[in-house]
Amino acid sequence: MRHKDDNKSEAIFHATIELLNEIGFSDISMSKIAKRANVSQATIYVYFESKEDLLGKIYVKVKQKMSLQLFQHLDETLPTRDAFEMVMRNMLRFMLDNESYFMFLEQFAASPLIGKLCLEDTSSMFIPLFEQMEKGKRLGEIKPIETTFLLTYCYFPLAQLAKSHFKGQYEASEDNLQNMIRMSWDAIKA
Amino acid sequence: MRHKDDNKSEAIFHATIELLNEIGFSDISMSKIAKRANVSQATIYVYFESKEDLLGKIYVKVKQKMSLQLFQHLDETLPTRDAFEMVMRNMLRFMLDNESYFMFLEQFAASPLIGKLCLEDTSSMFIPLFEQMEKGKRLGEIKPIETTFLLTYCYFPLAQLAKSHFKGQYEASEDNLQNMIRMSWDAIKA
DNA sequence: AAATATTAATCGATCGATCGGTTATTTCAT
DNA sequence: ATGAAATAACCGATCGATCGATTAATATTT
Numbered sequence: 001m002r003h004k005d006d007n008k009s010e011a012i013f014h015a016t017i018e019l020l021n022e023i024g025f026s027d028i029s030m031s032k033i034a035k036r037a038n039v040s041q042a043t044i045y046v047y048f049e050s051k052e053d054l055l056g057k058i059y060v061k062v063k064q065k066m067s068l069q070l071f072q073h074l075d076e077t078l079p080t081r082d083a084f085e086m087v088m089r090n091m092l093r094f095m096l097d098n099e100s101y102f103m104f105l106e107q108f109a110a111s112p113l114i115g116k117l118c119l120e121d122t123s124s125m126f127i128p129l130f131e132q133m134e135k136g137k138r139l140g141e142i143k144p145i146e147t148t149f150l151l152t153y154c155y156f157p158l159a160q161l162a163k164s165h166f167k168g169q170y171e172a173s174e175d176n177l178q179n180m181i182r183m184s185w186d187a188i189k190a
Numbered sequence: 191m192r193h194k195d196d197n198k199s200e201a202i203f204h205a206t207i208e209l210l211n212e213i214g215f216s217d218i219s220m221s222k223i224a225k226r227a228n229v230s231q232a233t234i235y236v237y238f239e240s241k242e243d244l245l246g247k248i249y250v251k252v253k254q255k256m257s258l259q260l261f262q263h264l265d266e267t268l269p270t271r272d273a274f275e276m277v278m279r280n281m282l283r284f285m286l287d288n289e290s291y292f293m294f295l296e297q298f299a300a301s302p303l304i305g306k307l308c309l310e311d312t313s314s315m316f317i318p319l320f321e322q323m324e325k326g327k328r329l330g331e332i333k334p335i336e337t338t339f340l341l342t343y344c345y346f347p348l349a350q351l352a353k354s355h356f357k358g359q360y361e362a363s364e365d366n367l368q369n370m371i372r373m374s375w376d377a378i379k380a
Numbered sequence: 381a382a383a384t385a386t387t388a389a390t391c392g393a394t395c396g397a398t399c400g401g402t403t404a405t406t407t408c409a410t
Numbered sequence: 411a412t413g414a415a416a417t418a419a420c421c422g423a424t425c426g427a428t429c430g431a432t433t434a435a436t437a438t439t440t
Contacts, residue, residue: 170338
């Protein structure tokens with residue numbers, strides 16, 4: 001049998017993410033995606049069951065890419081504070097190096113689509129993050145508060161910094177990053 | 191001449207917000223909005239020029255409602271820490287009392303539509319918030335960091351708490367709120 | 381009666397999806 | 411070793427449904 005063309009699959013993948021960032025859910029369509037990917041509209045249905053299936057699978061794939069990068073150079077013997085800083089830096093690097101991926105995730109997470117689709121659970125991708133926080137809490141270095149809330153103080157400030165950076169409002173400089181690392185740490189430390 | 195029916199205008203307003211929260215930008219349409227509002231499709235065009243005009247005007251109106259509630263009981267003679275807590279509580283109350291408004295804003299802010307539309311500038315609605323932070327910085331009570339970044343540590347944790355509350359994951363209890371007020375304050379205090 | 385709000389009906393365009401036909405690749409009997 | 415059969419990727423064309431938008435006609439008000 002004939003092989004699936006990975007280039008085609010990848011082209012659809014990238015075209016969808018690009019287009020969604022440019023025109024949003026309201027205006028995106030299979031025909032536009034096909035045209036951008038230089039592929040027939042019908043070919044998309046070889047790889048994906050439907051428009052929703054396409055968007056959902058891309059979401060999971062992008063989130064996987066993010067989690068992979070998030071835990072780079074992370075050693076479980078690292079002191080809590082050092083591990084925290086490492087993850088923060090990995091996170092910002094992912095955002096800056098993958099603007100379209102990051103902005104795609106942001107838009108997707110805010111849409112009702114994420115609840116409508118029965119997505120593979122992505123929380124398991126971030127288990128090491130939860131474990132780090134639990135360890136910090138056991139050692140009395142982190143506030144004894146729901147880990148979900150603690151992580152809120154780590155992720156969203158970085159997301160905001162990255163977005164400001166893309167809009168040209170503020171630079172994602174080492175200075176600004178260090179300020180954020182300090183503020184986030186002040187928020188979650190015991 | 192015949193009056194415009196405020197009920198109709200309000201019905202369109204609410205129907206759009208409800209529907210957008212239920213089905214998102216990808217599936218919303220003028221016909222669905224009209225049906226939900228018990229109004230003819232053409233009637234919408236009496237009040238709004240286009241679909242984009244409709245969404246944009248609703249966005250500004252909702253943001254205005256939010257800013258009004260945000261500054262309730264706010265006295266500029268209040269100590270920095272007390273003013274901060276008042277605004278945090280006002281913010282969470284707005285989110286909890288107006289789930290559909292709040293979720294609408296969240297979805298809208300993440301979509302490319304917000305850049306595409308030439309919306310009335312909404313930043314002026316939140317000037318008192320910026321002034322409070324500037325005052326705190328002058329008094330040495332708040333970290334000397336860009337106010338935008340400081341506010342990030344106040345808004346997003348509350349947003350996350352409200353969303354968790356709506357999903358039934360965590361309760362937006364007084365305990366959880368107090369924890370957040372403490373964490374946010376730890377993050378921004380000098 | 382005049383003016384305006386509201387409606388149902390309808391426009392061409394585009395939507396997501398599917399179809400039959402074609403091409404590329406592998407399998408396998410000879 | 412070879413070529414017909416089988417398989418599935420791939421595409422152009424097109425489906426019925428719905429889109430945003432407009433219209434002419436009707437209803438309601440002053």
